[in-house]
Amino acid sequence: DIQMTQSPSSLSATVGDRVTITCRASQGVADYVNWYQQKPGKAPRLLIYAASNLQSGVPSRFSGSGSGTDFTLTISGLQPEDSATYYCQQTYTNPFFGGGTKVEIK
Amino acid sequence: QVTLRESGPALVKPTQTLTLTCTFSGFSLSTTAMCVSWVRQPPGKALEWLARIDWDDDKFYNTSLKTRLSISKDASKDQVILTLATMDAADTATYYCARGVMIAGVIALDSWGQGTLVTVSS
Numbered sequence: 464d465i466q467m468t469q470s471p472s473s474l475s476a477t478v479g480d481r482v483t484i485t486c487r488a489s490q491g492v493a494d495y496v497n498w499y500q501q502k503p504g505k506a507p508r509l510l511i512y513a514a515s516n517l518q519s520g521v522p523s524r525f526s527g528s529g530s531g532t533d534f535t536l537t538i539s540g541l542q543p544e545d546s547a548t549y550y551c552q553q554t555y556t557n558p559f560f561g562g563g564t565k566v567e568i569k
Numbered sequence: 570q571v572t573l574r575e576s577g578p579a580l581v582k583p584t585q586t587l588t589l590t591c592t593f594s595g596f597s598l599s600t601t602a603m604c605v606s607w608v609r610q611p612p613g614k615a616l617e618w619l620a621r622i623d624w625d626d627d628k629f630y631n632t633s634l635k636t637r638l639s640i641s642k643d644a645s646k647d648q649v650i651l652t653l654a655t656m657d658a659a660d661t662a663t664y665y666c667a668r669g670v671m672i673a674g675v676i677a678l679d680s681w682g683q684g685t686l687v688t689v690s691s
Contacts, residue, residue: 496675497675497678499678501616506682506684507608509678509679513673513674513675550615552618554676557618557632558606559618560615560616
């Protein structure tokens, strides 16, 4: 199985900050990476698919990049409603989620 | 509007088999490139993908759990059924079903059920 390692596991940032979350695959996965946002008690929500494509309805402050083994989710201009846990997922082989990054607002 | 809803027992005993049903609407699992996946999340922990069934009845399982998992579909009822055998306390989790769509060459889970909490306890 191709595993995904996310970092950091948690972060605290101020409204308006630029936040970056990284995910590293244990083997190359081309651009077969999706990103999800999950708020407490809720189901995950698709943010980014195929590494860099914004899902319909997702604010443009969210962006994704990367290919191969290294991937990034960026929030440009953090908003209070972005407080959540974010997961990367590879779908190159049997899907595997990263361990999650909890984003808190200072 | 796409909706999915998980149903099944909230409590199971150790060694029992769990059967969960995902009832969906707003799409057809007979449509090319459509699929349904199951994902679980133990309390306070990360998401774990379990299984997927495709429009053409192809099935895929989590490598670590494949001997215990089974996924099937009833297209006439718009349902997907997941069974997990030999339940253990470590299987206590919220279980989600989600629609998978092929977009830009990858399968992404774009609609999710609300999840159902399953507790394993005697």
